[in-house]
Amino acid sequence: MGQKIHPIGFRIGVTEPWRSRWFARSTDYADKLLLDFQIRKRVRERFRKGIISRIDLQHRGDRITVTLFVTRKGEVIGKGYATRDALVSELEQLTGREVKMDIQEVRHWDLDAQTVAEALAAAIERRVSPRRQMKRVVESALNAGAEGVKVTVSGRIDGAEMSRLLSQRSGRIPLQTLDAKIDFGFAEAATTYGILGVKVWIYTGRERGY
Template sequence: MFFVTPLNRRFAAPAPRVLTGWRFSKLASLVRKSAMSHIVHPYSYRLGIIKDWKSRWFGVKGEYQKMLKGDILIREFLEKSLRGMYVSDIGIERGPKLFRIVIRTSRPGMLIGKSGEGATKLKNQISRFGKKNKLSGIENMKIDIEEVRSPESNAAIVAHMIAEGLEKRLPFRRVMKQTIDKTMANRDVKGVRIYLGGRLGGAEMARTEELKKGCIPLQTLRADIDYARERAHMTYGDIGIKVWIYKGEIFSEKTPKR
């Protein structure tokens, strides 16, 4: 129970006012939402505990900013050019004579292409983009494409599926329900939460819709929670998509295998 003491200069010790009813519920919800785990990104909240960095390198003094900017530009370029390929995440590794890009996708065949033509074309595109933006290490670039074996338990791929369904003009509630049922059918998944925001169904006023099944323990650091954001590009505006997938707790000191 919360007590609020109003400011009153005439009285030295005013009687506290008890919050009940809707005032108590509103204040309690604000306190719950202000928790650290509800504000911070679930991935960064668990970095160094059960999650690993997506960029792995040590920057030389004076070159760190350029290398970090290069990673951001390459990721943005790949996310835009590989949209629809169900890309989970993009890892970047750098060394003295090494520049390795690891692309994890559930459709490696479409990305690699016939006889590796797709991978070669993608490498040439990244090289031209790197030279245009004067990125360092592009001349030693190597691309590795890895397959995501369980796409239904990957938050980024699930978010892509939802965006694809919304862009096909399917009813958003049906898309949410079917996606949750398909994701929960995976034995590794313990809980799913989907959040949509925007002009849902083409409505005049934007609103939010949320659907959840199972548990999502955001405050537990050993909880393996996958989180992703995506946008569905509609004719009347974009719809924001957020997906949380809980895969159980990790008790070992090693980071989980992707």
């Protein structure tokens, strides 16, 4: 049986940057790790699925820099920066430190695996047929310039007694090639029959000269 590894974690330091950047001694490491988890959880809870693609964190002294990669910048910023300022205040109360927030927009969300996975999960929650939506997602990513796409949905699909796995794939996904730009996303769809897991792999070519 093949051993699985996270496609992004496998490429950290090669084609992918670190999602959290900080230094900690052994006595502080667990606290900072937990704080990062709490920040990411709080931010994702504030917005609906498909809005937040990625959250990068940097700790420097008493300041935490939070960089959000979003599909709809206006929705995250809010009218007169109200939504962003409220979120910053909430995170400062949570962490007890100064929080600086940077918001960057994802240009091609069809090629962003996390956004695609969350959009697919949201569609499944609205009772859209998983197989039909998976086919639509694959076609959309290929039309946007992807060289390969793979989508899987697993769980009690359509209320079946036994859980099963649906898979849709087109093009190639070279998971063992380190310089391959492969984006990976995971989301959960909460249905009346239980949780369905959604995974998306998108291959956009090889990165040379790393």
